[in-house]
Amino acid sequence: MQRRDPREWMLAEAVELLQTADRLQRQFFQIGQVAESPCWEPPVDMYENGRVLGLLIALPGVAPEQFEVTLEQQTIVVRGERALGASFGPGAILRLEIPYGRFERRIDLPEGDYRLVEMQLENGCLRLHLEQLT
Template structure:
């Protein structure tokens, strides 16, 4: 929304820039030694029906050999690593919003048993299909 008063517009822009800077600082610049613990969690879409459970996990720039999927009791876990500058060319970074480093996402499954039926990495997303056990 654009403000007619220039000072209100500038204040709104400044607040938005400060919030973005704070988020990026927390996301990318961690004090201390590099950690073995995950730095970020990929977003997930999930659906279920009477036959299967489907998950779509956003993993932009993550190669198939850089992650693993494990099916645990009542949870599925996706963990791995996205390399810094995975698809960037040479030059100065002007904006960086896609996280990099170690990631892990633990997704609790609905009650019941499941078996991993299909795993497909396509267009930067991991599609998992789990068959519901009877």
């Protein structure tokens, strides 16, 4: 059995920690931004099927009245706020990986004119269907 060089796994672990720190920094801190500015961007999946665009936006713990969706030319904008710890009550935070606070996601759409046909929030994800106009 061949032994692994400890420098290899230490380097791999250090790179993973740096990537995690970078992700958390991008989620929670934006240098030079005012308090009202969004502090995180929800992840998005986008797919196309003919003239229909589908978007799936992860918004865990966000109620329908806590966000808005607007269509601005070639961009769809989802913005709102996720309250901190409303579901757990008082206590010490041991780990905080799901982002809280104001959010905004601007998603550039493929060429064409679109209209929002359907919007559905289920299982912590916002599903949008856009139809390309002729």
